[in-house]
Amino acid sequence: MDQMIQLTFIWIISFIVAIQVGETMMSPGQGHNSGATAAATSRSEAAYLREAKVVPGGSMRAASWFKPHPPYAARGEGCFIVDIDGRRIMDCANNFFSLIHGHAFPPVLAAVQEAMVKGTAFGMPTESEIMLAETLAARNPRLEQTRFCNSGTEAVLAAVKAARAITGRERIAKFEGCYHGAYDWIEVSLDPTPANWNDENGNPASIGTNAGTPESVLREVVVLPYDDPQRCAEILRREGPTLAAVILDPHASRAGAVPMSRETTAVVQEACRRDGALLIVDEVISFRLGFSGASPLFGLQPDLVTTAKIIGGGLPIGAVSGSAKLMSVFNHADGKPKVSMGGTFSGNPLSMAAGLASLANYDQAAVGRLNGLGDLLRNKVHDGFEKAGIKAHVSGLGSLFRLHLGAAKVTGYRSAYAGPETSQTLKNIHRGMLDEGILLTPNCSGALSTPMSETEVSRLADTLGAVVAKELSTRV
Ligand SMILES: Cc1ncc(COP(=O)(O)O)c(C=O)c1O
Structure with missing residues (x-):
């Protein structure tokens, strides 16, 4: 009898997994993507190809678009977004810093x-x-x-x-x-x-x-x-x-x-x-x-x-x-x-x-806590960069931050200006962060939100250190 229950349980789990995998792997043209291009390998790609037909550049906003295309969001919860391919992404862009409490607060x-x-x-x-x-x-x-x-x-x-x-x-x-x-x-x-x-x-x-x-x-x-x-x-x-x-x-x-x-x-x-x-x-x-x-x-x-x-x-x-x-x-x-x-x-x-x-819900205490997390982030990132001998820094005040490459301190628009090579490296870092499940804005700036704790800040700092190190190591 026990064995029967076990087998039934395994069957149910397999069935659920199969449905989920099927949903994630659903080919374009199926399900929600009825007008999508057959060549797409993900739902987000299919959505992008579809959008490009009816929206110039395939996106409503140039500032949040990046190559080959951004993932499409399905829903958000706290400091995470789940995209339409089922990926859970830690959101450090927060709709261009507008979501102080993250998603679905x-x-x-x-x-x-x-x-x-x-x-x-x-x-x-x-x-x-x-x-x-x-x-x-x-x-x-x-x-x-x-x-x-x-x-x-x-x-x-x-x-x-x-x-x-x-x-x-x-x-x-x-x-x-x-x-x-x-x-x-x-x-x-x-x-x-x-x-x-x-x-x-x-x-x-x-x-x-x-x-x-x-x-x-x-x-x-x-x-x-x-x-x-x-x-x-x-x-x-x-x-x-x-x-x-x-x-x-x-x-x-x-x-x-x-x-x-x-x-x-x-x-x-x-x-x-x-x-x-x-x-x-x-x-x-x-x-x-x-x-x-x-x-x-x-x-x-x-x-x-x-x-x-x-x-x-x-x-x-x-x-x-x-x-x-x-x-x-x-x-x-x-x-x-x-x-x-x-x-x-x-x-x-x-x-x-x-x-x-x-x-x-953004009272004095919440402001102080979030700004403290921002300081922690900058300190952790800089510690990591220093240990790894990386010439880069993260600027910002309170919960706002931005990555800059190079040894020189940024003081304004001109010193922050990234030429073509640095811009490309920043794009690669942005992409690398996303591959690790963390969303920054395409110029590698970001904002923390109140659902975050030291755990998320440490993850952000460690991942940024690793991605920057990897990307810079490929530069001659
Ligand atoms: C400083 C500043 N002013 C104005 C705006 C425009 O705001 P909105 O995008 O809501 O039109 C922005 C948008 O990012 C901004 O950063």
Whole structure:
């Protein structure tokens, strides 16, 4: 009888395994991939080939795409993603740093479920938008009033419009290489190269990022060096009186994920005060660095602050905040506002609910713990690199990090700039990490999330050490 039970048990297990293997190995054209190409060797490949037929580049986002194609996500749980081929991947990219609590965080799920059954969007305000605006104000009094939108791009766009309306000036200044969203003016000099990054005076040139950028846009954007406070001061002394705003991210990922120096932030702050330009601090990513966001950590007193990503708990969001006086530029209550800002889904109750649950669980203790894990990561990686004689380092503050190859310390966009060979090596490292089951962004930056512990941080540090060592050993 015992034997019968055992045999039945083995049969059931074999049956389940067969089903799972069958699912994973299911050839393209079967199951969910009915339109897929027969040559594909995995579901993700089949999905990619299918997507490439209806989506340019086979992906909605260039920034998260890599060769031959990314795996397609099926679901997420905590700090892991399971892809459609059944692979479990530790997620250190967190949808470009927007998921502070990783995936399917139960308080966010519960809040969204509760909100969703009541209705997803109304042509009426909801109390949840008041609560999220109040939450931001309580964390940093400079965020006295807020207007929500659906992305960081929109938030920056609205802040620039506001600055122009308030000052009556058209030009803005931004830092070289820094990303603030996909919007003409703000994309200027996003990715200049050594061949074009200097103007005739040795200052950062205004370079168009997209084909067709109007010359007038380039004239309206002054570009500042991220890590040269003296030159920055000189440029601002000359251009300051013409500027509506200076926008800065004090921990810009594209500028190397290195903190902007106190000298540079002081130069900008002083120039804005002196010349009447607004200081916009873009905390779309860097808000996560502190309970009150990034500005206080850098001694900055911004006029306007843009946020997004973690304040939406994983749902689309953007926000522009500032004093009631400055934010009155959006005030429509007494007639036509100076600047219009609105959108069909602005302040939608799902994003509000997710944001509230996310921030409620990102309190002082959680911020401190996560930032501590970031320090642990950098220390562990550097210990490993030192022991192995690897010339590389990991920059970053708090839970944000980025890998740089070479012995030189990165201080900003130009020193972080990777030429073709280094770029290729970074791509290989990114790929190597994924092969080991760890997802970074394609330029080898990342962000930790609260479900992580020392266990995941050690795994990340050890794997990065091993993958970098292997990749560098193949370089001549
Ligand atoms: C600093 C910064 N500002 C603005 C944006 C644009 O945000 P979104 O992608 O939500 O439009 C990003 C996006 O990564 C960002 O990093």
